[in-house]
Amino acid sequence: MKYWLMKSEPGEFGIDDLEKRPGGIEHWDGVRNYQARNMMRDGMKRGDPVFFYHSNCELPGIVGIAQIVREAYPDHTAFDPDHKHYDPACKPDQPRWCMVDVGFVSKLKRTISLAELKDRPELEGLALIRRGNRLSIMPVEKSQWDFILSLE
DNA sequence: GCCAACGTTGGC
């Protein structure tokens, strides 16, 4: 089992939005970065736990837990010219982008802020706080996962 | 709103 962190802007789609979806499940479309795609496609397995991270907001940080409920399949929004995530170079017979379905698990009692994560020597290797990291999907070590949860 | 840090694109 692998552990993950996925970023989302709460103004677009936050942890509360996920919780309100039917069954607490939503597809995670719009990933347009190859590194992130590869992790989604090759790494994510059903049942993998995910930290839900709020970015680009008042208090960036980890706000909840989700899990992978469906493994990678083609991201259809790439084919839709009217969609925000449309990729004109992408044809349905050769899907370039994929998505997974994530399911709501729980909200943390409080936001574990980015500042707090940066402050912890135990999390030195965490991809999230490596300089210049802009990946929307990244792996989390089990030891890091456990430590972060212990901060709650 | 600013800006650093990337990733992508396209001319050559």
Place this chain on the structure above:
DNA sequence: GCCAACGTTGGC
């Protein structure tokens, strides 16, 4: 294959 220009991410 190089690299400048451009677009995006995301903290602050």
